[in-house]
Amino acid sequence: MNVIYPLAVPKGRRLCCEVCEAPAERVCAACTVTYYCGVVHQKADWDSIHEKICQLLIPLRTSMPFYNSEEERQHGLQQLQQRQKYLIEFCYTVAQKYLFEGKHEDAVPAALHSLRFRVNLYGLSSVELVPAYLLLAEASLGLGRINQAEEYLFQAQWTVLKSTDCSHATHSLLHRNLGLLYIAKKNYKEARYHLANDIYFASCAFGTKDIRTSGGYFHLANIFYDLKKLDLADTLYTKVSEIWDAYLNNHYQVLSQTHTQQMDLLGKLFENDTGLDEAQEAEAIRILTSILKIRESTADKAPQKTIFVLKILVMLYYLMMNSSKAQEYGMRALNLAKEQQLDVHEQSTIQELLSLVSTEDHPIT
CATH class of the missing domain: 3.30.40 (Herpes Virus-1)
Known part of the structure; x- marks a missing residue:
């Protein structure tokens, strides 16, 4: 420091x-x-x-600095705006990553920076401020500061109401955070209402099977799980798992077919990639490990569901170039398949995953 x-x-x-x-x-x-x-x-x-x-x-x-011409001055202003836009997104992503990792205190300064840059660039009444307000609200909830969270959410709601051009994605984020607020207040009826709206707007923006829609399903599943409505929770946890499986499997299949064959101009193998930013990777880890914990608590009743989540985590960490974690989850999946005496095809599928991971020499993150 x-x-x-x-x-x-x-x-x-x-x-x-x-x-x-x-x-x-x-x-x-x-x-x-x-x-x-x-x-x-x-x-x-x-x-x-x-x-x-x-x-x-x-x-x-x-x-x-002093510019010799109006053209130079405009160019300087454009560069300044580009720097601000970069910092808005960078600080936002860093704050998001902290939140998904449960580091709520660390998220606050980064979120405040994102908010200030937004104010400087767009003004105090712009809808562009809403994502930063929502980050600060979520951080406040994580710190147990419900009143402060409500203040940030009020600012976000008011800004959205005044706006004539608010995207479906922003509406989705607003309703998700309102859902989280009411979960913290144990008002599950209001929470379900807002999370249903989150899913609706996210589906309009990205589609029903997009990873950005899965967060709403996940939080809704948590509510049903807490209310002991286990069948509803199970259905939603399965849906979330399937969304992440489809997304990661698409990346995994492409890389598993080409990674050992194609070389770039420098003769180096192409790097694996999740296609996610750091915050989205942290969200994937949080969601999938949370579902895994629940699945493992009932593994004796539905071992296939536990193995399914374990295999998704293998793909995630493989694509994140963390072979150590990928092998750990792969071995857990294989051991469970053997303990439960699942069919040979299931075991061979896991073995293939482990074989691919073991051939890589990824740096452990």
């Missing part, structure tokens, strides 16, 4: 903390454009996002 120096603030100028907007007393020594109320919030910001974007903030928070 960089050293932070006490500020000598010019008279009449008010500098605010990056995390809480209280009067600032310190500045980051590396970029000299980011301020904090003290060491605690500086460290929180550094650990969350600042270390990753420290130097990128300098051109955004310093005066623009």
Whole structure:
């Protein structure tokens, strides 16, 4: 972490903390454009996002240079906007990844950065602010701060209501977070209503069998599971598993057929890839391991369902180039298949997966 120096603030100028907007007393020594109320919030910001974007903030928070022509000035403004758009998405993805990993405290500074860049680029009333409000609401829920989460969700709802051009994807995210709020309040009736709307809008935006729609099914399944409506929960968990299986199997089949045959111009094998960003990979891990835990609790009743999820996790980690985790889940699937004396075809399918993984020399992440 960089050293932070006490500020000598010019008279009449008010500098605010990056995390809480209280009067600032310190500045980051590396970029000299980011301020904090003290060491605690500086460290929180550094650990969350600042270390990753420290130097990128300098051109955004310093005066623009003098340009010789209007054309040069417009080009400079366009570059500035592109930097802001990049940081909006980067900070958003980082915050999302923290949330899927259960690191709610770490998600807050990254989400705040995404929100501020959105305000700077789009203005205070733009619907572009909604995704950042929803991140902050979800982080607040994870930290048990329900009232704060409600405030962020109110801002998001109000912004959506005022907007005449709000996408189905944004409506989906809003309803999903409202569903999570009502789950936290144990109001399952309202939660089901909002998650049903989440699924509807996500289906309109992406289709009913898209991984981005699966989150709504997953949270709805969790509600039914908590209410002991196990048949409904089982149906939805199966649907979520099938969506991820279809998505990953598509990538897996292409790579398993070409990975050992095709070479790029440098003579290196093409890298495996999930087609997901880091946040989506973290979401996949969270959803699938949660379903696996539930499946394993009833493995004696339906071992095939447990093995199905294990095989999906093998594909996921294989595509993430984590052969160690892929082998771990593959061996668990094979051992369960043998214990339950499942048919030879099922066991040979798992053996094929393990053989493919064992031939790879992936770096373990």
